[in-house]
Amino acid sequence: MTASETTSLRGFHVVDRRRSPRAIATTADVDALTAAHAPVAIGVSGGKDSQAAALATFDHLDRTGHAGPRLLVHADLGSVEWDDSLPVCERLAQHLGTELVVVRRKAGGLMERWESRWASSVARYQTLSTVTLVPCWSTPAMRFCTSELKTHIIAAGLKRRFPGRTIINVTGVRRAESAARAKVGIGSTDATGRIWSWRPIADWSEAEVFSAIDESGLDPHPAYRRFGMSRVSCRYCIMSNLADLTAATAQPESHELYRRMVRLECASSFAFQGARWLGDVAPHLLGEEMRTALASAKTIAAARVVAEKRITGPMLYVRGWPTRMLTDAEADILASVRREVSDLLELDADYLDRDSIHARYAGLLAKNAMRQGAAA
Known part of the structure; x- marks a missing residue:
């Protein structure tokens, strides 16, 4: 051929x-x-x-x-x-x-x-x-x-x-x-x-x-x-294995980005790779203040996950949300979770009780209905 x-x-x-x-x-x-x-x-x-x-x-x-x-x-x-x-x-x-x-x-x-x-x-x-x-x-x-x-x-x-x-x-x-x-x-x-x-x-x-x-x-x-990476994309990639993340932290050019990403882990309480915290890969690159903040973020993350598990499946966000009003019991659950999560992350959240949540859902449902009517 x-x-x-x-x-x-x-x-x-x-x-x-x-x-x-x-x-x-x-x-x-x-x-x-x-x-x-x-x-x-x-x-x-x-x-x-x-x-x-x-x-x-x-x-x-x-x-x-x-x-x-x-x-x-x-x-x-x-x-x-x-x-x-x-x-x-x-x-x-x-x-x-x-x-x-x-x-x-x-x-x-x-x-x-x-x-x-x-x-x-x-x-x-x-x-x-x-x-x-x-x-x-x-x-x-x-x-x-x-x-x-x-x-x-x-x-x-x-x-x-x-x-x-x-x-x-x-x-x-x-x-x-x-x-x-x-x-x-x-x-x-x-x-x-x-x-x-x-x-x-x-x-x-x-x-x-x-x-x-x-x-x-x-x-x-x-x-x-030279660096020992198995794959090359971002310096720190969501798809990288631990060996690649570790190799990346060995390069001085990546240190500033590393700290910036760990700061976002600390602020958000979300680990970079689900269960793997980027801050754990090279803690020696972090100052004492940031290591303390990272430990606090892990504690907050665990508490946030426990709180959000109280939200039932039918209450979770879906396309077109909200699709219905919550029951009083559901509104109470959501209010308690929102108060807890807001306190954990020091958020200035609204709608922290049953009545305000019902009012918010009613307003959102009315807006959805108006959009659907305009599109019809």
């Missing part, structure tokens, strides 16, 4: 690369788009997978005669980024002879998003616009750090840059990374049909990724071989 020939494998095409036995995956839709010279944008974070994906994609596009625009896109997450991440992307762009576009969230980076999320959670709780406090941190199930600060911003930028065109957005997602990613397809489109996500190295191993980078003459991000 020649380099331009493809074979079918598990529903997608595999294209053989002349310079190595590694193969990249495509789909019929992706092939049609590249044959039509659609714009190709490759998201690069500075990590090994996006670096290898960019190298492999450019090699494949060169071989198949793609003549459309190509570029690299880096979503800068602000202070959570490693110092070397953007320079790695810049060297990659220079190596490939292409443009690197850097996009950023106008309202600030990920740390600012976490802090503003906590401020919003407090404000909503105080005005009884939600039933329980909402954690400030991203979670594996709610990765707004990826959707808000990367996916949405990159997609919006690409649509502005290539108006009216269908665009291929390449990512370095690999199936071996996690059980969730093991299920991803090679190609998929967004709701508008204008942006196709292509995952050309989905079935590569980690060894193949590093080999591709080494063979190119480039160096991978120093966090892998």
Whole structure:
């Protein structure tokens, strides 16, 4: 089979690369788009997978005669980024002879998003616009750090840059990374049909990724071989294991961010990774005052969880909340929990008794009815 020939494998095409036995995956839709010279944008974070994906994609596009625009896109997450991440992307762009576009969230980076999320959670709780406090941190199930600060911003930028065109957005997602990613397809489109996500190295191993980078003459991000990290994204990632979090704290460049994140743990009483407190990873980097605040936050967190468990399932927030008035017993439960949580976190909350909670729910239900009537 020649380099331009493809074979079918598990529903997608595999294209053989002349310079190595590694193969990249495509789909019929992706092939049609590249044959039509659609714009190709490759998201690069500075990590090994996006670096290898960019190298492999450019090699494949060169071989198949793609003549459309190509570029690299880096979503800068602000202070959570490693110092070397953007320079790695810049060297990659220079190596490939292409443009690197850097996009950023106008309202600030990920740390600012976490802090503003906590401020919003407090404000909503105080005005009884939600039933329980909402954690400030991203979670594996709610990765707004990826959707808000990367996916949405990159997609919006690409649509502005290539108006009216269908665009291929390449990512370095690999199936071996996690059980969730093991299920991803090679190609998929967004709701508008204008942006196709292509995952050309989905079935590569980690060894193949590093080999591709080494063979190119480039160096991978120093966090892998110098810092001892197994993955590179944010300095402290919600997906990081303890070894990676510990390795990150060993780097002086991460110390200021570490303390800022621990301060948010203390203020919010929410641990960075659910049950794992970031402040426990490197307590020697914290002053005595912050270590005391962290211990207090853990005590508050435990008491908050116990209090909120008194709220029954039917009382919890759902889309369209509130959907009904509470019973007197439910209003009493919610009032007692709100008083306890407000005292624990020193919040200036309203609606702390049965009558005010009933009045608040009645007002919210009336607003919901008005919105539904206007939409009808």
